[in-house]
Amino acid sequence: MHLRHGRDADGNRVSPSPGLVAFCENCEDSLISKCGSVRKHHFAHRGERSCDTWHEPITEWHVEWQDRFPSQWQEVCRVGSSSSAKHFADVFTAQGLTIEFQHSYLSAREREERESFYGNMVWVVDAYRKSDFPRFLRGIYTQIPGSSVYLPRTGERGFPPNWLNCRSPVLFDFGNSPGLTGDLARIAQDLWCLIYLDKLPVVVRISRDEFVRRAHDRAKIIPIVALRKRIETFRLEERQREVAQARLRADRGLWQYLHTKRLGYNKRRYAKFC
Numbered sequence: 001m002h003l004r005h006g007r008d009a010d011g012n013r014v015s016p017s018p019g020l021v022a023f024c025e026n027c028e029d030s031l032i033s034k035c036g037s038v039r040k041h042h043f044a045h046r047g048e049r050s051c052d053t054w055h056e057p058i059t060e061w062h063v064e065w066q067d068r069f070p071s072q073w074q075e076v077c078r079v080g081s082s083s084s085a086k087h088f089a090d091v092f093t094a095q096g097l098t099i100e101f102q103h104s105y106l107s108a109r110e111r112e113e114r115e116s117f118y119g120n121m122v123w124v125v126d127a128y129r130k131s132d133f134p135r136f137l138r139g140i141y142t143q144i145p146g147s148s149v150y151l152p153r154t155g156e157r158g159f160p161p162n163w164l165n166c167r168s169p170v171l172f173d174f175g176n177s178p179g180l181t182g183d184l185a186r187i188a189q190d191l192w193c194l195i196y197l198d199k200l201p202v203v204v205r206i207s208r209d210e211f212v213r214r215a216h217d218r219a220k221i222i223p224i225v226a227l228r229k230r231i232e233t234f235r236l237e238e239r240q241r242e243v244a245q246a247r248l249r250a251d252r253g254l255w256q257y258l259h260t261k262r263l264g265y266n267k268r269r270y271a272k273f274c
Helices: 060-065 106-118 130-138 182-189 210-218 224-273
Strands: 021-023 032-035 042-045 074-079 085-091 099-104 121-126 141-144 149-152 170-173 192-199 199-207
Touching: 032 060, 042 060, 060 085, 085 106, 106 121, 149 224, 170 210, 192 224, 199 210, 199 224
Parallel strands: 099 121, 121 170
Antiparallel strands: 021 032, 032 042, 074 085, 085 099, 141 149, 149 199, 170 192, 192 199
């Protein structure tokens, strides 16, 4: 278990440095500073044991995302509201939002456990696998005009199956997908958030900088009330357009019918003169 931060004897948060002994915020055991030339500098428990079963190895992707936030928000030890269990949140903001950066596979059961434990949280998923981005592109999406909101016309088939039906918003980071060039690279540079409103899957496009800004300023990354209102307005306008088009088709059909009837009458009327 590798940690980027620990506590010194006075309780101050410290980063690894050669010879420094620190203490784990979770189990309070001593930590060893590991400052080699191969891996990122980190703390480790003696004997390489892990005191947090949810902890996963730190990748460059984790570090890049965590470093977009203040050091005091990174790797914060959270205590459960209904139990004495403690777990490290990748980022816990001053607004009370937990952000979990997930690189490795996560079972649905553990995902639900974390969502229950953290409460107000969002996932940022490293969608780097070879099939992730092509699957996303195969989905069919209707963009709500003048917004970054999309309604999937093919359900949630554009996203990894193990991340469907989450209670918390899931933001997919396709930036590490292989072979990205041109327009595809620009699409992958933004985050694509899958969120459910009354079981309706909705996709919201958000830039990385905007995501970080909202995380600094808000307790919610996606404004649910405003999003629901925008979708309801769009669907109402869509129904009105469908009704108008149906009436137009009906009027055209009636005109063609009457025109045909009149034409047939005229043919019969003047047939005797031919």
